[in-house]
Amino acid sequence: MAGRIDYQIEKYSFTELNEPPHLTRQWAEVTEQCREVHAGVEERLRLALQNVDYVTSFELPFRLLLIRAPQLIASVRETLPVRQKNVIFNGKRFGCVYSLKTDLNAIPDAFQYRLSTRIRREDATGNSAAPFQQIAKDTKAPRDRLRTALESGLQVTVLDGMFWFGIQRMAADIQRLRKSGMRIATAETEVFDNLTGTLRRVPMYRLAG
Template sequence: MTARIDYEIEKYQFSEVSEPPRLAQQWSEVLAECRQEKAGSEARLRLALLNVDYVTSFELPFRLQLIRAPQLIDRLRGELQLNRKAVTISDNRYGCVYSLKTDISHIPDTFRYRFSNRIRRVEAGNVSNTPYQEIAKQVKAPRERLRLALEAGLPVTALDGLFWFGMQRIAADVSTLRKSGMKISTAEVDAFDTLTDTVRRVPVYRLVG
């Protein structure tokens, strides 16, 4: 396994279908500040919580490239005194809204997002995103995408899962696949992406045997 994977992001668009212009501007400013400061995961989350009127648990991993969003939220909830309420995502998923505002009754109860990207996955000098894209075209269910990738002998990082398979909590899906009988190893690799302009250690999974 290579010591580092670079994600060269040529296009990255994630937004709520009916996103108010005010929120769009807030997110644009937060992401610009994250890049300028080369902010780490917790710092990116803190900036978002402090500067965006409200955020959903579904959007945080995609907006901020967070691979452990629930743990980071738990770490900051007491410090920032967040208010939350349950919401529905895309008609059939449950999530939460977080906000520093006291009155959150005006926040929508349902959300629907759109996501498109063009990303080059560069490993040991070679572009390697095509196999992940092809699997994403074959099936829709994120866990099934992960299963096919592992069975094809591909290493799958948490960012691979996020960018191409739509997986917010890849560790939970890996655990489910292990319970079904798949032998999956876990390691770590340095990952750099041009959206956050940071390098960090991320988990990488492979099928054993």
């Protein structure tokens, strides 16, 4: 197994084409606050909901490095009045906007996101970001990238999938690959990233057998 994996993020730009400046400032403040207090996953979500006008289901995994955003939304709904609106991402994907505001009419109906990164990946086995970057370059569809990585013998964490394959909900893609006949083993590993400043355990997948 890979043991602890460190993600040293040198550049991380997640942007929305028409994002107003005040929303950009709100997200920057939330990101900095999360880093300062080493906020856990639910605390990061709460800080975003309480300090950003609205958040989308597409951006939550990328902005806050959340790996189970739908479950976390369901959890915070027990104590916060979260409202939602259906929207479209990148011209084809359906999702939701979440907000604590009562009037969601002014929120856009469509969003166009772009992610640009420069990240160093370090683990005890010597695996770097290079094979993940190459797969992302050679293969377009996120699930096909995941399939190729597993078939290449890589151990893939949910953060690998997020950073290099554009995958928000890896568990769902893993389930679909298993239904197609792939034998995939699941484990957990410790990961650290300097974006959130947290050390935590996350799922990691590899081809079984």
